[in-house]
Amino acid sequence: MSSHLNGDALRPRATVANGSSTKTLIPTNSVTTKDGVVKVRIDPTLMVADVVKQLVANLQIKQPPSDFALRDEDDELVTNENLRKMIKSKAKLKLVNSALVEAREIHEKLLLREEKSFRLALFSLQRYLHEEDFANEFLKRDGVRILVDVITTSYGNTLAYALTAMKNLMDLEYGWAALDSNFIFKVVQIIASPQSLINVCRPATAILKRLVEADPASAPGPLVASSSRSPPAAPPGSVYRYGFDVVFEQMRKEPGLLETVVSRLGTADTALALNSVMLINSLLAHATDTWWEVFISQLERLNTRKAIIHLMTSHTIEDLTSCVLDFQGNMARLIYRKKTTLVEPDVEETHAAALDYIWTNSHLQVETSPNGTPLKWRQLGFASENLSHEFSEAGVLGLDCLKYFVQSDPEFFSKVVQEQNSRPSQRQCPLARASNEVVELLSEYWDATSPVFQPFFLNFYKVHALATNFFLQMWNESGAAIADFTRVVALVRSQVKVALRQEHLRPWHEMVQDFSDCEYRGVRDRQMKELEEEDDLLSKIPVRNLRAKLYKESKEFVRQQRIHCLLEGAWFLNAVPVTAPASRRPARPWRFMRLDNSLKHLHYVDSQSKFPVRSGLEDLPERIDLALIIEIATANCALPSDGGGGSGPPPLVASPLSFSLLTSEGSLADAIAPDVSRWADWTDGLNMLRRDSGHVSSKETADFIQALTEIGLRIKLLDLSGDKVEIPSGLTAGPPPANSDFFFSDLYDPQ
Known part of the structure; x- marks a missing residue:
């Protein structure tokens, strides 16, 4: 049936040129109803509710207008925001059930579980939950509990539809705070199962990511702090009540989960790889102190960085770039955290075990000084036996790098330390001290967030091992003594800049050659030219810290x-x-x-x-x-x-x-x-x-950020140099007070 309707809501009003005067003529839209197709002219100044009301009246439909809505032929809902566009483009519209009616019907079909209508309802639910009016109506009808029941008892495509619907529902900032630990564990099991279909794994991974991000600390608006030492508590009814700890508790019950997620970084399905990277990023960004060490050690054991590098180099599409850069940023924060974490072998078993591994593979014997002091760690190149102090700048990162250096070739490590200990004390290369200095150089080089992929940075430990070997090479070829340590550090700093340049464009083997296939004389000559162009002031630690700020x-x-x-x-x-x-x-x-x-x-x-x-x-x-x-x-x-x-x-x-x-x-x-x-x-x-x-x-x-940084730095240094302030290369903390018999006086300014 086709007809033309007129009425207060659907009246002609558009423009047709006619000499110097104009007339208004509105485009004609077709509206499909259950009885056929009608042609209408819709006033674009009206609200959608008024248009629907007039349509229902003109078509003499008995149901109330609130039972209806308009959609285009692609099922996009007609709203007050897009009505004018629909009219102007002469979109073919459909008079369909409103959000209230659609939610009621889908709710009934989900409860009945009649196979054909049940799956069709789930399929439609995925799309409708993007619309807030429908989502609100679905939530009022206990929709979350129904979806949880479906997810718990279904498999195959039915499970995929239900998970996608839940994922879309969780885009809302409300309504799903009742999800409990049983549901989270079910999602964990789905992701961890090798039998799960790809279209099941994608939404399940996205759901787990959303739960990690639903952290009380991430909630919008003011939060209720539970105590000064605890994370803020979520307001009543808020979905921001989950977070890393809640999710990781369930992940630990399924030990193979993280391994499965990392393995999926190598899948040919880009969307699944993307979801997997995003989940790992969310876990890294929200990891708490409670499980930090356990989680990070699992990621390292699974060679996650290597999997990310392979992912980036094997995909030519741009979809994954942003997520890989996010991972890279998370790794930068991880490196910083390790570098600022103290080495405490008397407190942390992992620190003691790493040091024991290093010492055992040195194959050295503990010696004693003429005054009876045991000499153990000084034989490896430390300045003292106080390892907490020795790693005070490099932190746990320095310990991990030294351990990796030993692991990469234990026989070479033993040979080097024994050879150095056979030399006169002034000619021995302090290997452990050199290792920590290389950590400082690499951290300084990679300090700023990069807008490009940095595969060498993600191989931090391997690059550290190469640079430490280069340090040894320069020490030996230059015939250096202890007094020349700073000079050798400067050579290594110069070579680091050369070897790691344009890492997003250069293959790994070229970087390796830059560290291994060079001679002392060539490196020294290049460094002398660089020193002519570079102010030594900029390399001092206080200035580097100022630049970072x-x-x-x-x-x-x-x-x-x-x-x-x-x-x-x-x-x-x-x-x-x-x-x-x-x-x-x-x-x-x-x-x-x-x-x-x-x-x-x-x-x-x-x-x-x-x-x-x-x-x-x-x-x-x-x-x-x-x-x-x-x-x-x-x-x-x-x-x-x-x-x-x-x-x-x-x-x-x-x-x-x-x-x-x-x-x-x-x-x-x-x-x-x-x-x-x-x-x-x-x-x-x-x-x-x-x-x-x-x-x-x-x-x-x-470049803009870097330029602003350098301008700010120069201005600060001009202030200092104008006042002739001497900037030290580093600051050494004095000894602690002998007792607690002191107080901090109040500073009083008579002005």
């Missing part, structure tokens, strides 16, 4: 500037992925995007041409939920082809100024920026807004 401040300043650019909004060209058919073209070539003040949604409008966009969001009817974005892919889109004559359209060539906003289900936007500055503003700004991210992805932003 200024870097953090500069990064936060740039973050605020990038977000301000997003709030201002900008025009972009709509693009197509290079993997798309060359003949594909966007319906409208231009898109204006603007971030809202809540920093949660990106509002936009597509247009045939650019036009002045008013402030606010009135001109931007469409929006993108930033919580759905899992990747800001770059340099992966192209302008549509203009055709290629008789031979067909030419292949698409990716623009370096392109980027895509990717979700687990595809791209929400493919755009090309007008210039490099705009591209950097938006790609880094969007990355910095993501809940599980914060890395810098463009060279432009990284």
Whole structure:
């Protein structure tokens, strides 16, 4: 049935040019109902509820208008925000059940468990839960408990549908606080099972990640602190009541889980690999002191870094780049934490065991000094027998690096220490001290967050072993003595910069050659040229610490500037992925995007041409939920082809100024920026807004942060040099007070 309807809600009103006067003529939309198709003209100034009310009245439908909603042919819900777009594009609409009715019907089908309708209801549920009105209605009907029951008792595709529905429901910030430890353990079992299908593992992994991130400390708004020493407690009913400890307790009941997740980094299914990396990142970012050592040792035992490197080098697509950079950032925090953790062999069994392993493989005997003092660790190159003090700068990282150096070739280690101990004391290379110094050099080199993949950094222990061997080589070839230790350190620092340059572009074997295939004379000559160009002041520890502080401040300043650019909004060209058919073209070539003040949604409008966009969001009817974005892919889109004559359209060539906003289900936007500055503003700004991210992805932003850091550093140093302040190379803490008979006086300023 086809007819034309008129009424207060559906009245003609659009423009047709006629000389100097104009008339308004609204496009005609078709609306499919259960009785057929009707043609209507919808007033775009009305609310959707009013349009539905008028439709129901004109069609003489007996049910109340609240039972109905409008969707387009792709099942997208018509809302007040997208109604004008639907009218303008003459979208084919459908009069369908409202969220309330749909939730009620799906709820009934899930309870009945009649096979065909049950699976169809689950399939529809996945999509509808993205819509907040439906989700709220589903939650009112005890939907979470029903989904948990389905997940607990199902398998195969039915389980996949139920898990995906739960994952989508958990995108909300409320409504699922009743999930208990039994449910978490069930999800853990599903992920750990080798028999689980790929489409089951993907949503299950995403659910576990969301539970890890639902940490009381991550809850939006003010939190209720349980005590000064404990993490904040979640408010009543908040979903932020889980976190690392709650999830890891269940993970420990399934010892093979972490191994399975790491093994899936090598899967050919990109989406599953992506989910696995994201879960590992969330665990790393939220790990607490309670299980920190256990969790990190498991990751190290499973060679997770090696799996990440293989993942990055084996995939040519951009989807995984952001997650790998996040992992790299987590590793940087891990390295920093280890470096600042004291070595306490009298307290920590793992520290004592590592030192015992190092000493045993030296094959040395404890000697005694002429005054009867035992000489054990000094034979390995430490300055004293107090190992907590010896590792005070390098921390547990220094201990781990020295242990790895021994493990990589125990026979070589024994040979070196015995050879050094056979020399006069002034000519012995202090191997342990050299190892700790190399840790300092590498930490200094990799101090800043990088916008590019750093496979050498992820092989920190291996690079440390290579650089320590290089230290030994320079010591021997230069005939160095103890007084020359600082000079050899300077040589190694120079070589580190050369060997580790452009690591995202160079193969591993070239870096190895830079450390192994060089001679003292060549390294010394190059270093002398570098010293002519470099101020020795910049290498001092206080200045390096100042630079690190200024870097953090500069990064936060740039973050605020990038977000301000997003709030201002900008025009972009709509693009197509290079993997798309060359003949594909966007319906409208231009898109204006603007971030809202809540920093949660990106509002936009597509247009045939650019036009002045008013402030606010009135001109931007469409929006993108930033919580759905899992990747800001770059340099992966192209302008549509203009055709290629008789031979067909030419292949698409990716623009370096392109980027895509990717979700687990595809791209929400493919755009090309007008210039490099705009591209950097938006790609880094969007990355910095993501809940599980914060890395810098463009060279432009990284250079900007670095430039601000160096300018700030120079200004600070000018202040110091103007006052002729002497900057020490390091500070040594004095001895502790002999007793507690002292107090801190109050400083009194008479002014």
